[in-house]
Amino acid sequence: MQQMLKDWELTVGIEIHAQLNTACKLFSHAATSINDEPNTHVAFFDVAIPGSLPKFQNATLIPALRAAIALGCQIQHISRFDRKHYFYHDQPAGYQLTQYYEPFAKNGCITLTEDDGIGRMDGKSVTIGIKQVQMEQDTAKSQEPDPETNLVDFNRAGQPLIEVISLPQIHSPETAAAYVRKIQAILLAVDAVTTGMEMGGLRADVNVSVRRRDGPLGNSEYSGITGLGQRTEIKNLSTLKGVEEAIKAERDRQISVLEAGGAVDGETRGWSLTAPTVTRRLRGKEGEVDYRYMPDPDIAPITIGADVIEYLAQTLPKLPNQLLTMLTEDKRYGLSMTDAKILLQLDDGERLEYYTAVVEKLNTICRDLEAEVDRGSTGQLAANWVMHELGSLLTRADRSWKETQVPSAKLASILANLMSKKITGNSAKQVLKLIFDGDGREVGAIIREEGLVYRPLSGEEYADLASKVMEQHNDKVKQIREKGQTGKLMFLVGQMMRAGEEGRVDAKEAESVLHRIILEEPAA
Structure with missing residues (x-):
């Protein structure tokens, strides 16, 4: 052929x-x-x-x-x-x-x-x-x-x-x-x-x-x-x-x-x-x-009058190529070309409209938290949650996008709490799931009443928890140290989060502690 x-x-x-x-x-x-x-x-x-x-x-x-x-x-x-x-x-x-x-x-x-x-x-x-x-x-x-x-x-x-x-x-x-x-x-x-x-x-x-x-x-x-x-x-x-x-x-x-x-x-x-x-x-x-x-x-x-044509041409919404440029080059969003294309294709453009509303509301919240929040990644963070976290809930519930019950303002509030480290990633997912299932409480009330406020471990508590996990999974530690299989770090991070008190272990901090102990400090 x-x-x-x-x-x-x-x-x-x-x-x-x-x-x-x-x-x-x-x-x-x-x-x-x-x-x-x-x-x-x-x-x-x-x-x-x-x-x-x-x-x-x-x-x-x-x-x-x-x-x-x-x-x-x-x-x-x-x-x-x-x-x-x-x-x-x-x-x-x-x-x-x-x-x-x-x-x-x-x-x-x-x-x-x-x-x-x-x-x-x-x-x-x-x-x-x-x-x-x-x-x-x-x-x-x-x-x-x-x-x-x-x-x-x-x-x-x-x-x-x-x-x-x-x-x-x-x-x-x-x-x-x-x-x-x-x-x-x-x-x-x-x-x-x-x-x-x-x-x-x-x-x-x-x-x-x-x-x-x-x-x-x-x-x-x-x-x-x-x-x-x-x-x-x-x-x-x-x-x-x-x-x-x-x-x-x-x-x-x-x-x-x-x-x-x-x-x-x-x-x-x-x-x-x-x-x-x-x-x-x-x-x-x-x-x-x-x-x-x-x-x-x-x-x-x-x-058809020329004035009608001119008015419609001047008020035409952004075209797909213009939207791609906006999503990839505008600092508010900063998405990769791959993520931008996916977002444009989802749900006849409705997911994109929701996403931009989340980013706008999140940046508004962040202006009041400027001292506490790194705003450089709001666009990518919002995209991950709109496409993946919320998307997976829709898939598991076999719902269409039109059936989501998570207002853009509430998702923005969840992400603001996550960025300001008032809750962990796992806690943020719990709050999202509750709202997705119809919980009408405000995000702050859910965090307080469900006991999800993040109480960070001290450096010493992180080190003690990491040592216990490393002792239980000594084979993984050897693979990381001796064979350079650093991907195994995330397995150990998962074990730390399971072993630690609910809502107190931050994944990034746990990874940082494990990296320092296993790869930077001399083996005992």
Whole structure:
């Protein structure tokens, strides 16, 4: 297969459908909540009741504009809606309202780098063009509780979407997944959407074609680019891994067909996690003629003023690259690139918002404790607790981030007490667990009433405790002294904390004492 890949060029174009963060639907006042009781947020127009007419909801345009501006697009001052005709039970009107001919945004691009996880063949960076961004209405949601039943929930029907259409400038599955990931991060960062792929708020269709690197150019055209191989489309991919694996599967299938002397048919194919190495034919590929696009006669042109565009551009929230720079270079945070990336990807950006609130509150507390606290590491300390300590509690309790009951002010208070050495690390974890489980007391009250106030051991008490632990684990002491296995020190630290009185042994102090006795003082 590696040799085959050297002989063939893969080309991918991607259409991303994202649910906009709006309170109402695109052409009705019905609410956009799709998780409520089925068919409880439905207007006449959503189910195509005869005589009902669309009324464009101006507020739905705002998050769409933020998205397009963030993607570097040119906003069109006038745009129009078209009818895309097809018949299916989740589309009762027999057509979908979209912006095929005159979308509200065109000609954007995003640049991906090695840090975004692009394919090795793309080098250090690659720029992907965005042909257009268009508004359109979502379909209803189908449910099949059994083979004989098909239920339709129209709560989702008419919910506003944007479709982000890339140019076919992607040439590796890894870069395709990186592109979708970056688009998702941008849309979440500017509050254009409420959820990402994993929560069902974003879906991707991928168009895949291959052609011989040293052969004649193909006769297929896509998005105005000629010379491509015949493309197929894989629809409704809902995970980043799915995007990458579906492209690999279809690439390999097309190469095998062409290597055997066959021809690739233009068609729509499906992909499933249950069979990740193959795609299956669904139907022949529809084209412009099949959909019978026509301007919608009931919807007036959408006019967007320059002042609106300028205001939204000036008030746009920080983009992912700007947030990475802030987290790694701003002295308030000082995170590593790895930690910053993880934080950005967690919980659709909500974990990052929580983290910055913790840091802000912690630094406010620390200003009052300046003589007692080293403030240089507040950002990293907060990150460790937000990502790891609090994260592990969520994992063990099988809760989502939205279900955490630990206010940012209380976590900041816990960390301030830890930094000022009023409690130990273990005691801090106990306080966090109590609050996580619903304890409504203030942090200071929990520390006092649970007897967690740190009463440090004297230097002599630390030395006596260390000597007892060393005597019990003399083999570890020899390994440290004679073989230089200093990692064994942390085992001994753990033993000291277990042997000492609850809440009185500080791990760093215990390590310092052990290091001095074992490695600096002569052996008895």
